[in-house]
Amino acid sequence: MTTYTTAVHGLATDVRLPDGTGPFPAVLVRTPYDRRAHHAELDGWARRGFAAVAQDVRGRHGSAGEWRPYAHEAADGADTARWIRRQPWSDGRLVASGASYAAHCALTLALxxxxxxxxxxxxxxxxxxxxxxxxxxxxxxxxxLTRAGWWAAHGDRPDSDDDALDKALAADPDALTHLPLRDLPRRLGRELPSWPEMWQRDDRGRLIARAARAGMPLLAVGGHHDHFAEDTVELWRHWGGPCARLLMGPWGHGLVAAPGPDAEPAHRVRLGDLYARWTHRVLAGRLTRGRAGAVALGGSPLWTAADREGEPYAPRLRPLRGAAFTAHPERPVSSAELTVPVDGEPDRCVLATAPLPRPLDLLGPARVRLRARAGTPSADWFARLVALAPDGRAERLAVGAVRRHDQPPGETAEFTVPLGRLARRLPAGTRLRLEITGHHFPAHARNPHTGEDPITATRLTPSAREVDPARLELRLSVLRTRPVPTDPAEEILR
Structure with a gap:
């Protein structure tokens, strides 16, 4: 293999070429996380016959310019794509690839x-x-929490400090509690001009909307425990290219390197090999048109087709406490702690099912429908679904959030809190616990309940809540028959 480093319009770029005379199809990874961390990935692509290119985005690591997250990726990616196609080792075919922010770079280049x-x-x-x-x-x-961690580690700086937020919290455990949240950079001890800019962005869903007009194939890969899981599925569902494939496993943001508690040995997938095989087939025009893919059923060794979905099922819930509770932003419900207090003033409404008489396969969307009221002009409603194993272990299955500021204080309304998509086998004896809360901190910012923006608010007020347990419904998607197993590679490559 041949390796060299160059600058493309000031952007540090590593190129790994396969053995042979070429020309070759190329794979491009543009990343803010240091192109040098991708050398093993480049080797893998080159061994499989691809010219592999990794590039630091503008203002990061070896690249010149000012780093402004999400600002320049389409233009810089376009310059790099044109440069690749002009090289003597390129046959003109190009695949954009990446994970997390690097996936944004690939998508904005495509769209x-x-x-x-x-x-x-x-x-x-x-x-x-x-x-x-x-x-x-x-x-x-x-x-x-995820945004504070990412911006502390990577925002407005040429390099990264992955432990920046942890160090700030060690020095001041209340760093995320102080108001206003807009001033968090000052508590981190550094300038972060893009931090307040991020909260002012109002173009959510822009790339999903553009995906309908995509003209090329897509392979979307995600994890059930990843905070971008729903976006991954929606991207696949809306993709307008000739074919789209989805692979969803019981993984976190690090995919197979971050297996969830429900991952089985059968869920170990050699992603690098699968990516290369998919790329060879798609560039040769040998993939079937349309949408397909595979979804792992966590807690079992099974994979099932991505378009498979269960039937609606509403388990019977017994109210335990907190039909009336106070959402107090000074004492918010913890997103990290699954223990529920059993005495004192309730801070949440808690309901639970009886133990499951038999295993239950959840596959598809889940939601909570409730009738409730809040005594403040703005209120967040969180629904947290927890599985309680027969041995007493608690595991979070899903969290959903809805913000209500169209409801007059004290007025009762019916609304739905979506919980996302579940793909999980629950063993017999499991109980489901549902919590309805007003906060889920620090994963989510605290609503001050005053109608002010939570990022700029400087005062907090408690919010009295009331839930009608008789009008509350948990709606799940359940497989009524044994799931049909599939091979994930076969589904991706067909």
């Missing part, structure tokens, strides 16, 4: 760049679709 620069196919793993998409839930609730 925003001029026609002559667009890739022939896209591999997008755990895609961070855009600043607005990563910052908030669809209802507008702010994702605080």
């Amino acid at each position: 925003d760049a001029p026609e002559d620069a667009r890739p022939d196919a896209v591999i997008a793993a755990v895609p961070a679709l855009g600043a607005a998409d990563t910052a908030r839930e669809p209802s507008g609730v702010e994702r605080l």
Whole structure:
């Protein structure tokens, strides 16, 4: 193999060429996380016959310019794609690939760049679709912890400090509690001009909307435990190219390197090999048109077809406590702690099912429908679904959030809290616990309940809540028959 480093319009770029005379199809990875961390990945692509290119995005690591997250990726990616296609080792075919922010780089090249620069196919793993998409839930609730961690580690700096937020919290455990949240950079001890800019973005869903007009194939890869899981599925569902494939396993943001508690040995997938095989087939025009893919059923060794979905099922819930509770932002319900207090003033409404008489296979969307009221002009409603194993272990299955500020204080309303898509086998004896809360901190910012923006608010007030347990419904998607197993590679490559 041949390796060299060059600068493409000031952007540090590593190139790994296969043995042989070429020309070759190329794979491009543009990343803010240091192109040198991708050398093993480049080796893998080159061994399989691809010219592999990794590039630091503008202003990061070896690249010149100013780093502004999500600002320049379409233009810089287009310049790089044109440069690749002009090289003597390139046969003109190009695949854009990446995970997390690098998936955003690949997608914006495919969807925003001029026609002559667009890739022939896209591999997008755990895609961070855009600043607005990563910052908030669809209802507008702010994702605080993940965004604070990412911006502390990578924002507005040429390199990274992955432990920056942990160090700040060690020095001041209340760093995420102090108001206003807009001033978090000052508590981190550094300038972060893009931090307040992120919260002002209002273009959530832009890339999903553009995906309908995509003209090339897509491979979307995600994890059930990844905070971008829903975005991964929606990207696949809306993709307008000739074919789209989805692979969803019981993994976190690091995919197979971050297996969830429900991962089985059968869920170990050699992603690098699968990516290369998919790329060879798609560039040769040997993939079936349309949408297909595979979804792992966590807690079992099974994979099932991505378009398979269970039937509606509403388990019977018994109210335990907190039909009336206070959502107090000074004492918010913890997103990290699954223990439920049994005495004192309730801070949440808690309901539970009886133990399951037999295993239950959940596959498809879940939601909570409730009738409730809040005594404040703005209120967040969180629904947290927890599995309680027969041995007493508690595991979070799903969390959903809705922000209500169209409901007069004290007025009762019916509304739905979506919980996302579940793919999980629950063993017999499992109980389901459902919590309805007003906060889920620090994963999500605290609603001050005053109608003010949670990022700029400087005062907090308690919010009295009341839930009607008789009008509350948990709706799951359940397989009534044994799931039909499939091979994930066969589904991706067919």
